[in-house]
Amino acid sequence: MCGIVGYTGKNQAITYLLEGLQTLEYRGYDSAGVAVLSPDGGLHGVKCAGRVSTLVERCKTANLVGTTGIAHTRWATHGAPTDRNAHPHMDCSGRIAIVHNGIIENFRELRSYLSRNGHELVSDTDSEVIAHLIEDAWKGPAAGDLVAAVRNACQRLEGSWALAVTCADVPGKLVCARKGSPLVIASTEDGAYAASDVTPLAAISSHVIQLDDDQFALLVEDGSVTVFDREGMEVANPSTIDIDWDASAATLGGYADFMAKEISEQPEAIERLLKDRLGKHGIEMDELSMTSEELAAIDRIYLVACGTSYHVCLIARDMIESWAKIPTLCEYASELNYKEPLVTDNTLCVIVTQSGETADTLTAARRMRALGCKVFAVTNVLGSTAARESDGTLYVQAGPEVCVASTKAYTAQMVACALLALRLAFAKGEMDRNEVGRHFHNLEALPDLIREVIARRWQDKHAAQVFRNARSALFLGRGVNSTTAYEGALKLKEISYLHAEAYPAGEMKHGPIALLEPGFPVVTVVPADHIHDKTVSNIQEVIARGATCVAVATDGDRDVAALCHDVLWIPPVPEERLIPIVAIVHLQMLARYVARARGRDVDKPRNLAKSVTVE
Ligand code: AGP
Numbered sequence: 105m106c107g108i109v110g111y112t113g114k115n116q117a118i119t120y121l122l123e124g125l126q127t128l129e130y131r132g133y134d135s136a137g138v139a140v141l142s143p144d145g146g147l148h149g150v151k152c153a154g155r156v157s158t159l160v161e162r163c164k165t166a167n168l169v170g171t172t173g174i175a176h177t178r179w180a181t182h183g184a185p186t187d188r189n190a191h192p193h194m195d196c197s198g199r200i201a202i203v204h205n206g207i208i209e210n211f212r213e214l215r216s217y218l219s220r221n222g223h224e225l226v227s228d229t230d231s232e233v234i235a236h237l238i239e240d241a242w243k244g245p246a247a248g249d250l251v252a253a254v255r256n257a258c259q260r261l262e263g264s265w266a267l268a269v270t271c272a273d274v275p276g277k278l279v280c281a282r283k284g285s286p287l288v289i290a291s292t293e294d295g296a297y298a299a300s301d302v303t304p305l306a307a308i309s310s311h312v313i314q315l316d317d318d319q320f321a322l323l324v325e326d327g328s329v330t331v332f333d334r335e336g337m338e339v340a341n342p343s344t345i346d347i348d349w350d351a352s353a354a355t356l357g358g359y360a361d362f363m364a365k366e367i368s369e370q371p372e373a374i375e376r377l378l379k380d381r382l383g384k385h386g387i388e389m390d391e392l393s394m395t396s397e398e399l400a401a402i403d404r405i406y407l408v409a410c411g412t413s414y415h416v417c418l419i420a421r422d423m424i425e426s427w428a429k430i431p432t433l434c435e436y437a438s439e440l441n442y443k444e445p446l447v448t449d450n451t452l453c454v455i456v457t458q459s460g461e462t463a464d465t466l467t468a469a470r471r472m473r474a475l476g477c478k479v480f481a482v483t484n485v486l487g488s489t490a491a492r493e494s495d496g497t498l499y500v501q502a503g504p505e506v507c508v509a510s511t512k513a514y515t516a517q518m519v520a521c522a523l524l525a526l527r528l529a530f531a532k533g534e535m536d537r538n539e540v541g542r543h544f545h546n547l548e549a550l551p552d553l554i555r556e557v558i559a560r561r562w563q564d565k566h567a568a569q570v571f572r573n574a575r576s577a578l579f580l581g582r583g584v585n586s587t588t589a590y591e592g593a594l595k596l597k598e599i600s601y602l603h604a605e606a607y608p609a610g611e612m613k614h615g616p617i618a619l620l621e622p623g624f625p626v627v628t629v630v631p632a633d634h635i636h637d638k639t640v641s642n643i644q645e646v647i648a649r650g651a652t653c654v655a656v657a658t659d660g661d662r663d664v665a666a667l668c669h670d671v672l673w674i675p676p677v678p679e680e681r682l683i684p685i686v687a688i689v690h691l692q693m694l695a696r697y698v699a700r701a702r703g704r705d706v707d708k709p710r711n712l713a714k715s716v717t718v719e
Pocket of ligand 1: 457458459461465510713715
């Protein structure tokens with residue numbers, strides 16, 4: 105959701121603060137702001153509605169000089185995205201500034217308490233109360249001790265937070281705090297740096313401290329960092345993490361946008377993931393942290409996720425049920441949290457989350473753990489909360505995904521789940537080493553097949569014209585490719601703002617067919633599989649009503665070529681269950697071309713944020 109950065113050290117703070125915000129902008133982009141402790145002893149800042157680029161322009165004339173500061177890019181929850189509601193927020197004296205990521209659930213009570221006690225709150229946000237609570241503590245029980253003042257304030261908060269706090273009376277120091285929202289810190293000779301996630305720190309240090317819940321950190325300009333627990337005791341060995349991301353991975357590198365770059369990175373991401381995975385005993389997956397006996401005993405699996413990652417679960421369910429023969433349920437995390445899951449003694453819960461910070465998914469995982477399940481995470485972000493709270497973690501190694509619309513993490517997560525399904529199939533005795541090897545070699549074919557699809561992007565560019573005047577679109581597919589239809593529709597919706605609905609193709613006649621009229625765009629995923637002919641019949645029904653059909657089909661399919669307005673061709677895929685991993689690439693590119701033709705910012709679609717850290 106929101107992105108926060110902080111710095112104290114030898115250098116001018118504004119440089120890192122603005123660069124850091126630009127790197128974190130995918131976390132939210134409704135408003136942005138910065139506050140710097142100036143040599144004159146005051147706190148000076150700029151904040152404004154809109155993108156970080158607007159803030160950068162404003163800062164050019166603001167002369168923000170100083171070597172300690174904090175900054176924020178916001179995804180609005182409480183209060184409209186206005187200048188006034190942008191962070192940092194100040195206390196009454198203007199000497200304490202805070203930036204916050206998370207939600208303060210008891211902010212209404214705190215607001216009225218603070219107002220009754222003479223504080224003047226000037227924004228509509230939940231976050232502003234934190235600055236005033238720190239002010240109270242600073243003037244009272246924690247006088248002169250900023251860490252204690254922040255600890256004291258946090259004791260009164262309910263909800264989630266990652267905080268960075270600066271105070272004009274404590275030059276050269278920052279205090280950070282965490283509960284439920286991530287915060288990482290780098291300690292270097294140039295100073296100490298804080299950020300919501302590792303992306304802005306990748307170019308600064310390869311080793312960072314990760315605050316745990318209910319921890320506080322004091323960052324000092326000499327680069328030292330001390331971590332404290334909720335009682336104020338120093339933590340001797342705070343959690344750390346090594347960042348092995350190449351800092352340039354989060355730059356455009358000549359591409360027009362991150363979406364184009366990330367689509368193009370899919371083959372390499374899958375290659376990385378498959379490297380050294382096939383061993384003597386099938387798939388090597390020590391990350392599972394379970395013995396073969398424990399794996400063999402699993403009798404039920406819950407796959408839990410949100411959004412695009414939920415679509416991964418739908419594909420994974422099919423692989424696990426058909427290869428490992430384990431009954432598998434897929435749940436939207438936000439729904440599971442209000443259900444009574446039927447957990448057995450040997451139920452495994454697998455959470456799939458690119459960011460590893462999605463609040464609904466984390467809540468569901470905690471609940472499943474409390475019910476006695478082992479929880480295994482499939483995630484992309486190193487050291488994310490999902491990874492830290494799970495019994496085992498499989499990193500999909502797709503590298504930083506900056507575009508809000510997930511592409512390379514989607515395909516890499518599907519491949520990760522295929523590996524998991526093969527591991528389970530072997531443990532269950534449903535497949536021998538040879539059989540696992542055969543499936544693995546099919547997975548190894550995927551990178552080149554995807555490269556081939558990417559080389560055919562001109563087909564997507566051409567087909568995008570079908571959507572020029574459209575107000576809605578229908579996506580159809582059967583079997584595993586009904587999920588390709590769901591994901592294709594989600595991609596189109598989120599980046600082009602064109603309404604799109606997806607259905608299993610056979611269900612169209614039970615309702616959605618009423619939408620069809622001449623020119624209505626229908627995207628049908630109809631690859632060479634065992635239900636191909638049934639799906640072709642559905643295309644006939646679409647054409648008969650004058651609608652315009654764009655198909656995703658396998659090379660050489662003359663029936664589909666004769667029927668459809670445009671065909672997005674995929675090369676033959678050696679295994680039906682893997683077709684979604686290739687076919688979706690066309691729909692990612694199609695969505696991007698439609699969005700660009702409509703003048704959309706494909707990397708930062710309106711109202712969205714990369715990691716959704718509120719329930
Ligand atoms: C993907 O294109 C979406 N932006 C969104 O649905 C996303 O997949 C969802 O919020 C889950 O995120 P996660 O994988 O980081 O948990």
